[in-house]
Structure formats: C-alpha cells, structure tokens
Amino acid sequence: MTSIAIIGAGLAGITLARALAPHARITLFEKARGLGGRMSTRRDDARQWDHGAQFFTARTPAFREWLAPFIADGTVAQWHPRITTLSPDRPPYPRPWFEPHYVAVPAMNALVKGLARGLDIRLQTRVAELERRPAGWRLWDEHGSHLGDYDWVVSAAPLPQARALLPLPDRIFDGFAMQPCYALLLAVDDGSLPGWDAAVVREAPVRWIACNHRLPGRNRRAGALVVHSTPEWAAERLEDDQAEVQAQLLEVFCTLTGVAPTAITGARLHRWRYALSAEVKQPAPGFLLDPQARLAACGDWCLGGRVEAAFTSGLALAGALARRL
C-alpha cells in the first residue's frame, strides 16, 4: 500500500487523512502537544479560550453537507451572539449577522479531535527535513531522529512552514500570503462585562473581542475573553517585548469596552505568527501538487484562509491524490 506522510494535524491535514485512509497508509505528524492547529483551545483550571478561530461559516454545499452530522450530534452548534461594533470615536451600534455562524462544542478543538479518532498521529513531532530517497522521501525531526520513509509527503502546515519544508520551486508559492495576529486571553468575572457577546472593532489595534464563555456549550460562569489584534498591528510588533505588547492590548481593550483593569483577574498573550491568509487572487485548485516529486501541500492559505477553506483544500487534494494511488 502507498505510504503518505502528512505534516500538520489541523482541519486540512485531518480532512485529507480521513479521505485517503481507505486508499493509503497514512501517518500524520503534528508539532504541537494537542490537535486542532488554529482551531485550538487553551485552558486553565476553570476557564477555556478558543484563541484561534472563534467561529466559522459554511458557504459551499459540500461543507454544509459535511457539517450536518456534526450539527445533529452536537459537536457543532450554531452561534447566535449579540454582536456590537466598537470604535474609539463612535458610540457602539449593534451589527446583525446575515448568515449562520458555527462553533465546535464544548471547545473549538472538539471537531478536529473527533475527526482524528483512529488515525495514526504522532504528536509533539516537528518535521524538520525531507531527504530524497530512491523511492520516495525520508523524514527527520529537529533532533535528527528518523521519522520513517514514505512514498508521498504532504504539507498541511501554514504557508511559510510548507514553503520552508517542501523542496519545490519557490515560484509555486507565489500569489499566497499569510499575516500574524496576537490573541489576548483574559479572565474577567462575567458580572463586570458589557451585555454584548462579541464585538467587531473598527479603527483600532484590535479587530475582534468575544466573551468566549458565552459561546454554546461553554461554562458561562467562568468569564473568559478573547481579544484579537489586527494583522497589521501584530506585524509591526511581532518581535517586540511580549509583556509590552500584552500591556498595550490590555489598555486598548479597557478603553474600548469600559471594563475596569481591576476587574481583570488574569491575562496572557498568544502570538500567532501565521494566523490569517490573504485572499487568493488567481482561481486555484485549492492545493499544490507535484506528481513527479510526489510532494503536495494543502491548507486554508491555498483558498483564502478560513476554516471552510482548510476543509475544502484538504478534501480537494485527497481527490487529486486518490486518482494517483
């Protein structure tokens, strides 16, 4: 049976692995301790924060059809937040949503975790190098340990990591781009928070604030906020002192929301170096594939960077690879 190594256990990698499992021997490598990638969840004793994607939409019939059983079994729920728009210079105003928004339950990583069941996944294993062998590829981790030989290697990692790992001509990656984002995770007693559940922010270093504990299926008593910076603001401060970045974001949050600094009982910062993808200008197949080299790449960045794009990219690549196995 053909062997395939997939690098990255986010939604794209897991979707690809599940679709190819009947046709090939699949091994997934994930550098993190847990599953989910940018659909991950951070926890402390009482609270949890979905510090990457907070929700997703479903715009294609294929994704809606795929989601239906997860909605039916409660792994995914529709989110009906009270949304406001905040800006430093204008009073807040409500901002209705015109399409369904979904979240995984009880945490954003629940969807990927459920899909990962039964797959061969090596967690805490960072693929550092690919070595060409007479019949395929040998993988190595950053400690120089051998991770096995495979007929095919697929990157389901963010664009800069795929570009660094895959020995493919650099021009193949032209036209794709990713931007960073800071996530500030706050512990705040729910009684000290405004009435809205989430805010779209304009004209500020912050673009999104959510009362994470009020998402469906969360512990509503354990106040947990997620504040996302704009990508531009993050890019300018990516290598700055992280304590300073946290203090600046905290100040912006308190000014925008009117929440008193004394109401905040805990704060931590997460730096997403590769968070959000730019729109893809050229109509693309949704993946990269070099059949001669037996290398491929998928991920949200191939289609413009959303949860649905990660699914669509993984599935599209699975179809193309299955025809070659």
Ligand SMILES: Cc1cc2nc3c(=O)[nH]c(=O)nc-3n(C[C@H](O)[C@H](O)[C@H](O)COP(=O)(O)OP(=O)(O)OC[C@H]3O[C@@H](n4cnc5c(N)ncnc54)[C@H](O)[C@@H]3O)c2cc1C
């Ligand atoms: C702050 C933020 C907010 C977002 N908001 C939204 C939103 O509101 N709606 C929406 O639809 N989407 C949103 N997104 C985007 C969404 O999270 C992504 O589109 C989606 O999760 C990408 O899935 P993926 O599988 O393509 O990549 P990822 O989830 O990034 O998975 C890639 C995996 O590869 C692993 N990896 C990388 N390099 C290696 C290596 N060398 N070896 C082993 N493993 C490796 C990584 O650890 C990671 O787990 C947001 C993302 C962020 C960060």
